[in-house]
Amino acid sequence: MGFYQRYRKRGPEKREGLHPVWRGIGFVLMGLIAVMSYAGANLLVEANKVRGWIEVPTAIQGGLSWAPDLYAELIVSFFLALLGFGVVTIIYSFFYQAVRPRDQFDR
Numbered sequence: 001m002g003f004y005q006r007y008r009k010r011g012p013e014k015r016e017g018l019h020p021v022w023r024g025i026g027f028v029l030m031g032l033i034a035v036m037s038y039a040g041a042n043l044l045v046e047a048n049k050v051r052g053w054i055e056v057p058t059a060i061q062g063g064l065s066w067a068p069d070l071y072a073e074l075i076v077s078f079f080l081a082l083l084g085f086g087v088v089t090i091i092y093s094f095f096y097q098a099v100r101p102r103d104q105f106d107r
Contacts (some may be wrong), residue, residue: 034081045076
């Protein structure tokens with residue numbers, strides 16, 4: 001190699017990243033789980049009024065004038081969303097193991 005010639009080192013190979021479709025699916029699932037958890041919370045709070053499964057504290061019974069059970073619905077919705085995201089995470093982890101990109105050590 002001559003004095004004025006450049007030597008190029010090869011950098012690390014680019015790894016295949018996350019496919020962009022997965023980002024879209026994740027975005028849709030975030031919105032879908034949030035809407036489904038609020039709808040489920042609405043149904044559970046209404047059914048609790050009729051059947052009286054759990055005694056609701058007076059601090060969360062009073063809500064806004066147009067949504068008297070809003071606080072209770074938001075609390076139940078939060079826990080349903082946690083449950084929904086947990087289930088989706090477990091399903092995703094099983095699916096990802098089957099179709100994940102190869103690591104450099106797996107070759």
